[in-house]
Amino acid sequence: MPGSVSDAAGWRSGLGGDFRRSLSEVNSSIPVPIGGHWFRRLLAFAGPGYMVSVGYMDPGNWATDLAGGSKFGYTLLSVILLSNVMAILLQALAARLGIVTDRDLAQACRDSFSRPVNIMLWLACETAIIACDLAEVIGTAIALQLLFGIPLIGGALITALDAFLLLLLMNKGFRFLEAFVIALLIVIAVCFTVQIVAAAPPVAAVLSGFLPSTAIVTNPEMLYIAIGIIGATVMPHNLYLHSSIVQTRAYPRTDEGRRDAIKWATTDSTIALMLALFINAAILIVAAASFHTSGHADVAEIGQAYELLSPLLGLGIASTLFAIALLASGLNSTVTATLAGQIVMEGFLRLRLPNWARRLLTRGIAIVPVVVVTALYGERGTGQLLVFSQVILSMQLPFAIIPLVRFVSDRRKMGDFVISRSVATAAWIIAGIIVILNCKLLYDTFFG
Template sequence: MSNSEAALPPQRDWSFAPPEEDARPSLPEVNASVAVPQGGLWIRRMLAFMGPGYMVSVGYMDPGNWATDIAGGSKFGYTLLSVILLSNLMAIVLQALAARLGIATGMDLAQACRASYPRPVNFVLWLACEAAIIACDLAEVIGTAIALNLLFGIPLIGGALITALDAFLVLFLMQRGFRFLEAFIIALLIVIAACFIIQIAAAAPPLAGVLGGFVPSTEVVTNPAMLYIAIGIIGATVMPHNLYLHSSIVQTRAYERTTEGKRDAIKWATADSTIALMLALFINAAILILAASVFHANGRTDVAEIEQAYELLSPLLGLGIASTLFAIALLASGLNSTVTATLAGQIVMEGFLRLRLPNWARRLITRGIAIIPVVVVTWLYGEKGTAELLVLSQVVLSMQLPFAVIPLVQFVSDKKKMGAFAIPRYVAAIAWLIAAIIVVLNLKLLFETFFG
């Protein structure tokens, strides 16, 4: 197949899709826009597929993660590192399945749901996903506003209003091309990683304590306070809208739309997301380790707010620049998350509703919905209210996970729909186990919240 043929938009493969189903590809403006070399060294093909995984990893280290990781580390030490590891392993499996779905079928998860489920079911799934995106956006607004306040002294309400301008940042990046967008994301990820490497080196946490934290503990389930933060960590790590996002952006590569070409693309896309999510594991673990080694070790088990962490970090760590590095990483995290949430919102709206809005309009609507509660809560309750709102947003995200995970696992394990690309039975068993864990944890959280 020639390069020009390989760059053609993919055709829908699923036999269960109704004849009238719109054949418009996911994110048509960038679909199959990134060239993939057909020969040469394997490293060139791997580099061509690098990018989508890092964009997805952004959602696993957004400001919502910071709140839950700081609260978990300061209150319970290194214990919840096992939850971060577990949730990251879940994420690696689920994102690999999302990439497989997009490459094998030429549809993103939202389009696949529309083609498979009745309209009422799709409407509920769309509402759940929109709620997740708004909850994620809420965390980004709060995190960015806090970073602007810490670095430049801008009041939280003013910072929240300024975040509305990021709609134009996304528009600018998209106009420059998808590779430019990926480069922007990766550059900010490097900034975040560098900031935490310096802080962890200064904190010098005990190796035995850190390694012990990765060993699962039954206390996580039996302690209601720990369970609440643990589910918040899972909600902040395994992001429902990321499954929709990944199933779409892997299709930006101009791989051959043949059985062999798709199989090769799935291999490289899985490697890309796995490597990128290991970086996310490092960042999330670093935040919790920093909180445990600096706050918990010094008896400050009450630190649950980002502002508190900023104020105490430099004095307790003995490194003057530590607090500034912390705030810079937070700002980079907020900016990064804003880009991927915008794309996810576009994918979900177009996939479920076939409704297309200009990127800036979609972004302003979503961001506007997120800004209102932040402004109101900040006005009424101040910084403490925004901190609680931030953790709550991550629990809301976790509640939406089953609405994305269950359809995804159902699709990729069905041979009638996936054909040669259906996952093996043992992988399906692992995926269903992950879905079951998520559902059970959420039910337990609901019981504890209303009856505990």
């Protein structure tokens, strides 16, 4: 029957003889209980959402959240909330695509578009991964400097060694990798909980910050940071990552099994992204309560924040907690970005590189501009480069979002799992908002 689930099954069965399952070494490797208590089933699916949430609280978020909080107080909390709502919907769609079609987003693009289009999409995604890597290099180097006194250039070079971190974790099993990521997320959450308690922000001001303000669109400087927040929050490569790692669960590859998997995978990612919302909001709230209200509206760099936090909050350990959370964020982002890079390269090009070679390549590309900018402009230059990397990420978003929404809205590919008209409308509105904001930013940057 045209448009039935059998069409989607036919698309799956036409994968071709040389097709490899996404992350074939761990695909369907994690058992899922059949029946039993709902909590056991949720635990079986818990993990991919938290790995995806890492991208929503990486060091790039810190720069934009700090700049937004110190300059504009709590106003940009509404942008963080909007970004998180966008992220919840988009990640749910990415999980649905992977579960229903047995493809990650990169593989779906390869099977649906011409080679020139695929090359363009691959380059856009690689650019986003390099921009993300740039933020991780800077963030980790700054954390090493703050905690151990290592110069920024030296810290940036040390980050090349983390090329082997993912290898070590993957060798211990995908569940171990997920546990490592979740443990670091807990460290970050605890660090910021302590800082928020110490900052004691006014509840009324915080709540009002979650309400949208027209100033965000009319003020070019605020808009620049707002788009940086969107770019730092909604990560394009996370859509590729999520569509792949949900397939690590050994759910029955039947209609009922897929329907159940979609439910639990969406629950997992929604809970995890609420944690990301808390941490992103916490960074901005701490910046607003500590810097904006004390007349330090020019704090836009992580190093400045570190120096001022303990004196302003009256808590000696505040700055150390800040640096520990930053280091945990950088390590976490390293793991997930490497995995996303592998998925993208294998999906678009069917090119398999050893993980260490892939990691050294992208990390090397990211280290060079950090070392050059640090040598020429010092710490202030790296701070500006960090915010700029997030704007680059935002520019790549349409190249991931538009194909994703197109696929999950296509009944020929999704069968009975196609999204409803209302969900499709919401997804296209999100894509439109992002494109419009990016165009406004480009206009203001070059002609404003």
